Amino acid sequence: MTQALSIDSLRFNWPGQQAPLLRIEALTLTQGDSLFVQGASGSGKSTLLNLMAGVLVPQAGEIRLLDQPISRQRGKARDRFRADHIGYIFQQFNLLPYLSVQGNVMLPARLSRLRRQRALDQHQTLESAAAHWLSRLNIPESLWSRPVSALSVGQQQRVASARALIGSPELVIADEPTSALDQDNVDNFMKVLTEQCRSIGSSLVFVSHDRHLAAWFDQHLTLDAARNAEVAS
Amino acid sequence: MNWLSLALHSLWNRRATAILTVFMVALSLCMLLTVDRVRQDTRSSFANTLSGTDLIVGGRTGGLNLLLYTVFRIGNATNNISWQTYQDIRANDAVAWTVPISLGDSHQGFRVLGTTNDYFDHYQYGRKQPLELAEGRAFEGVYEAVLGAEVAETLGYEPGREIVVSHGLGRTSFENHDDKPFTVVGILEPTGTPVDRTLHVPLEGITAMHVDWQAGVKVPGLNISADEALERDLTPESITATLVGMKSRIQTFQFQRRINEYRQEPLSAIIPGATLQQLWQMIAIAENALIAVSAMVVVTGMMGMVTVILAGLNERRREMAILRALGARPPHILGLLVLESGFYGVIGLVLGLAVHWGLMAVAGLWVQPAYGIELTVGWPEPTLLIALAVFLTISFLVGLVPGWKAYRQSLSDGLTART
Numbered sequence: 018m019t020q021a022l023s024i025d026s027l028r029f030n031w032p033g034q035q036a037p038l039l040r041i042e043a044l045t046l047t048q049g050d051s052l053f054v055q056g057a058s059g060s061g062k063s064t065l066l067n068l069m070a071g072v073l074v075p076q077a078g079e080i081r082l083l084d085q086p087i088s089r090q091r092g093k094a095r096d097r098f099r100a101d102h103i104g105y106i107f108q109q110f111n112l113l114p115y116l117s118v119q120g121n122v123m124l125p126a127r128l129s130r131l132r133r134q135r136a137l138d139q140h141q142t143l144e145s146a147a148a149h150w151l152s153r154l155n156i157p158e159s160l161w162s163r164p165v166s167a168l169s170v171g172q173q174q175r176v177a178s179a180r181a182l183i184g185s186p187e188l189v190i191a192d193e194p195t196s197a198l199d200q201d202n203v204d205n206f207m208k209v210l211t212e213q214c215r216s217i218g219s220s221l222v223f224v225s226h227d228r229h230l231a232a233w234f235d236q237h238l239t240l241d242a243a244r245n246a247e248v249a250s
Numbered sequence: 251m252n253w254l255s256l257a258l259h260s261l262w263n264r265r266a267t268a269i270l271t272v273f274m275v276a277l278s279l280c281m282l283l284t285v286d287r288v289r290q291d292t293r294s295s296f297a298n299t300l301s302g303t304d305l306i307v308g309g310r311t312g313g314l315n316l317l318l319y320t321v322f323r324i325g326n327a328t329n330n331i332s333w334q335t336y337q338d339i340r341a342n343d344a345v346a347w348t349v350p351i352s353l354g355d356s357h358q359g360f361r362v363l364g365t366t367n368d369y370f371d372h373y374q375y376g377r378k379q380p381l382e383l384a385e386g387r388a389f390e391g392v393y394e395a396v397l398g399a400e401v402a403e404t405l406g407y408e409p410g411r412e413i414v415v416s417h418g419l420g421r422t423s424f425e426n427h428d429d430k431p432f433t434v435v436g437i438l439e440p441t442g443t444p445v446d447r448t449l450h451v452p453l454e455g456i457t458a459m460h461v462d463w464q465a466g467v468k469v470p471g472l473n474i475s476a477d478e479a480l481e482r483d484l485t486p487e488s489i490t491a492t493l494v495g496m497k498s499r500i501q502t503f504q505f506q507r508r509i510n511e512y513r514q515e516p517l518s519a520i521i522p523g524a525t526l527q528q529l530w531q532m533i534a535i536a537e538n539a540l541i542a543v544s545a546m547v548v549v550t551g552m553m554g555m556v557t558v559i560l561a562g563l564n565e566r567r568r569e570m571a572i573l574r575a576l577g578a579r580p581p582h583i584l585g586l587l588v589l590e591s592g593f594y595g596v597i598g599l600v601l602g603l604a605v606h607w608g609l610m611a612v613a614g615l616w617v618q619p620a621y622g623i624e625l626t627v628g629w630p631e632p633t634l635l636i637a638l639a640v641f642l643t644i645s646f647l648v649g650l651v652p653g654w655k656a657y658r659q660s661l662s663d664g665l666t667a668r669t
């Protein structure tokens with residue numbers, strides 16, 4: 018079975034840091050399973066996601082995505098891989114203000130040929146693919162052609178999820194996407210995001226400092242103060 | 251959707267700044283284009299004022315001075331040539347025609363030029379265009395005047411109108427030749443040259459006006475009426491200058507040398523085109539200074555544009571991080587900013603050209619009548635076109651400055667821009 022993610026003897030430190038910020042001996046995530054990454058602020062959660070997304074490379078060790086040694090590939094291949102196989106959700110301000118809601122959702126399919134092809138295979142046009150995901154994430158149709166500034170924060174995060182899911186990437190990575198949401202919105206958001214990832218068999222890697230969210234996930238990773246990662250299942 | 255259309259959307263999102271920046275670039279280019287065009291138009295207007303005349307002969311003076319007062323009505327003659335000398339020149343075998351010119355009087359600030367009907371036959375301007383009468387006829391009597399188009403229009407004169415010539419060139423001369431009024435008999439078509447601002451009268455008319463004058467002042471107690479003057483011999487003693495047409499242009503240089511070595515009287519003969527060339531050399535210094543200032547303005551505009559892009563980069567860190575998450579490579583980010591700065595260059599140039607053309611068309615409406623310079627609308631001259639191509643190239647290249655900064659920024663920010 019394909020591993021969505023596997024990490025082996027990873028070491029990473031920013032320039033100027035004495036001890037490694039991240040030290041992860043072994044971690045594997047089966048395709049379709051979800052991973053919760055928890056840790057205090059400054060523990061290196063975002064840094065880890067940047068490594069997974071191929072924006073950073075570790076000083077030692079290896080990261081494999083979909084059985085490919087992403088951390089050993091050249092920059093161009095890593096950027097291509099990210100466009101094709103990863104949907105990324107930020108903490109907030111996910112959307113480009115100069116595109117409509119629908120324009121934002123269609124963007125990954127316009128920038129990656131692979132994701133365009135998958136979206137077209139399932140929905141014939143990019144517009145209907147975007148429409149599909151927007152309705153799955155409960156965005157009222159009246160908002161689709163509006164500028165993103167017309168949306169509430171909760172709606173923006175769901176639009177960002179629709180953008181991460183279009184073209185069915187194997188991996189969805191979310192960096193504290195719920196930290197700007199109130200409690201009702203958090204539950205609603207977690208529900209639709211985990212459901213929809215499951216519906217297309219995508220693995221979800223989700224970062225939060227909120228340990229209550231752990232229940233939504235198959236696997237858990239804690240980045241602790243001693244900067245030694247603990248893996249639990 | 252590709253990177254180009256994303257870049258344009260992003261720019262549109264910042265349109266207030268973008269539009270001002272485009273205007274800054276456009277106006278700086280417009281200034282350069284306009285200065286260069288006006289320079290060229292001035293030259294060709296000057297060059298178009300007189301054509302078909304091979305030599306201008308006057309009293310001994312600087313060539314430039316002779317050209318300016320005979321053709322452009324700028325400055326004053328210091329020396330005249332005698333009628334006898336004029337007859338000598340006219341009788342020379344190599345000479346096809348001559349047109350005598352006698353200057354020194356004025357009417358309402360417009361200069362009065364004494365000549366013969368040969369003037370209307372031989373004076374040519376532009377591309378060898380002859381003078382045409384719009385109304386009336388050439389001289390038949392002594393006290394008759396043919397007006398340039400602008401004189402007639404400005405003063406509202408029609409044929410049949412009587413006018414009084416003032417002695418000297420001041421606009422408000424107190425000494426008028428009011429005892430010998432002239433009648434307007436003809437009005438010339440507009441030419442766009444100083445001819446339009448000139449009143450033409452027969453040489454005999456000039457002599458008649460001055461029969462009771464001596465050395466520039468009226469002789470006290472001597473009053474000779476207009477009719478009495480006609481009884482006298484009105485052959486002038488001297489004239490200011492003469493235009494000369496050669497039978498064959500090849501003889502021009504040789505004849506010029508002979509005139510300059512004329513024994514009986516010190517003379518100057520100039521070839522109008524060659525003397526105009528001297529004029530250009532003199533004003534080239536001022537022109538070059540203007541062009542240099544305009545070029546500096548364009549450089550300033552370009553620097554302003556880079557500053558605007560650089561200043562916007564910090565606010566756009568999130569945008570860059572989002573693009574990175576969607577698979578943008580750092581070179582894409584660099585390219586985005588190079589495109590943006592090139593876009594300012596291209597649109598600035600297009601707008602600058604449009605404003606420049608509009609300006610020339612509108613300004614031409616009043617520059618032509620006021621200064622006799624015809625402003626034209628058209629493509630810049632080849633050297634300026636090359637300079638503009640260089641400008642466009644540089645406008646893309648300077649995008650590398652903010653591009654490089656954004657490239658570094660996006661490498662260090664990755665997907666976690668904090669702003």
Ligand SMILES: Nc1ncnc2c1ncn2[C@@H]1O[C@H](COP(=O)(O)OP(=O)(O)O)[C@@H](O)[C@H]1O
Pocket residue numbers: 031032038056057058059060061062063064065662663666
């Ligand atoms: N671009 C960077 N350059 C240098 N140090 C960084 C950079 N980004 C993060 N760090 C450092 O790495 C540590 C972990 O940061 P981060 O991964 O953002 O933590 P978290 O997301 O868990 O709050 C912090 O000490 C931070 O100062």
Ligand SMILES: [Mg+2]
Pocket residue numbers: 062063064192
């Ligand atoms: Mg973080």
